[in-house]
Amino acid sequence: MNTLRTAIVGTGGIANAHARSVLAHPHAELVAVTDLSPAAARAFAERYGEPTVYETLEELLAAEHPDVVHVCTPPVAHAAQAIAALESGAHVIVEKPPAPSLDELDAMRDAAAAAGRQLAVVFQQRTGTAAAHVRGLLTSGALGRPLIALCETLWFRDPAYFAVPWRGKWETEGGGPTLGHAIHQLDLLAFLLGDWATVQGRLWRLDRETQTEDASTATITFAGGAVAQVTTSAVSPREISTIRIDTQRATVTVDHLYGHGHENWKITPAPHVGAEEAATWDLPAVEERSDHEPLVRDVYDALLSDSPLPATADAPARSFELVAAIYASAAADGAPVTPDDLANHPTHRRGFASPVTDLRS
Secondary structure (H helix, E strand, C coil): CCCEEEEEECCCCCHHHHHHHHHHCCCEEEEEEECCCHHHHHHHHHHCCCCEEECCHHHHHHHHCCCEEEECCCHHHHHHHHHHHHHCCCEEEEECCCCCCHHHHHHHHHHHHHHCCCEEEECHHHCCHHHHHHHHHHHHCCCCCEEEEEEEEEEECCHHHHHCCCCCCHHHHCCCHHHHCHHHHHHHHHHHHCCEEEEEEEEEECCCCCCCCCEEEEEEEECCCCEEEEEEECEEEEEEEEEEEEECCEEEEEEECCCCCHHHEEEEECCCCCHHHHHCCCCCCCCCCCCHHHHHHHHHHHHHCCCCCCCCCCCCCHHHHHHHHHHHHHHCCCCCECHHHHHCCCCCCCCCCCCCEECCC
16 A cells, blocks of 8 residues: 555544544545535535545445545444444544443454454554653653552533533443543553553542533552552643653653643652753653644554554553443442453443432532
8 A cells, every 4th residue: 555545434523633634644645534414524525635525434435445444423433333444444543432332342353353454543642752752761660660640631511511412421422521531641641651450430420410420530550560549520620631650760740731742741850860860861852742643644654564553552442441440440339440350340341331429519
């Protein structure tokens, strides 16, 4: 494949980032789009080079046989659409969350393996030169052992946000802000700290009219020995996305909202670390911010060279399992959940519906 012929399913807001990423790659072409709203699909196509508009994904796949399909629809549709694309012979790049359940994600991964195609999930917070640099420092041991961490996704969504018909319902959105919002920061946390060992979580309904939670709290321990406190909110007027990792030799922080560059990261040496050593931890001179574009670029480059997916797009289940474990723990009144528990969980592999503590007055 000298040029990847690409299609986009779902032309809502996030599809714009995908289209821009496709057009930015020198060996990719956006050839087709489809959406439940033909008018929305046509308007989208006019903005991005007039790809052919199809009424259904089935018609698109039969007519175009794309090399890559970007799935940008609500989560409940992801599994069926991704599997159809994979079975047609296309690679798939799917927006987060990859599916409403672990079982459906397993089915997507099985379909990719059976077809010999790649399945990449969009967790763009992993991208950027700062994240790669910090990950290298942590995995090399340069900063010592990670000890304690904070992971906060404090966002604000007004009542109108939850009034959208498919939002705030277990059967159509799959979960609340823990699944739809915090998964990005949880993914970055796990990208930096590695495999998780236990999760204890609780779900809260504090102010919004929603079936799911509008806030959650959790404690995560990692296989390497670090412990992280996680807070997620959709009711926080001063929005921020934060990760802080305290290691034996430094504190690493990233404070941003929906994307980060070098200015959002800080590495603070411990008092016993000399200035000369701390200077070796400086961020690279050349900066690339986190975004969809570097993720799509790296995935496309891997597909064109028939290489494994890059670290910025592999391990599609890692952060999804963390989210599932928070919901499963909440269903067990905050009891610890391990990876082994989750692997054979009687309910939460099929869906995340869980008790929510309602504290609204």
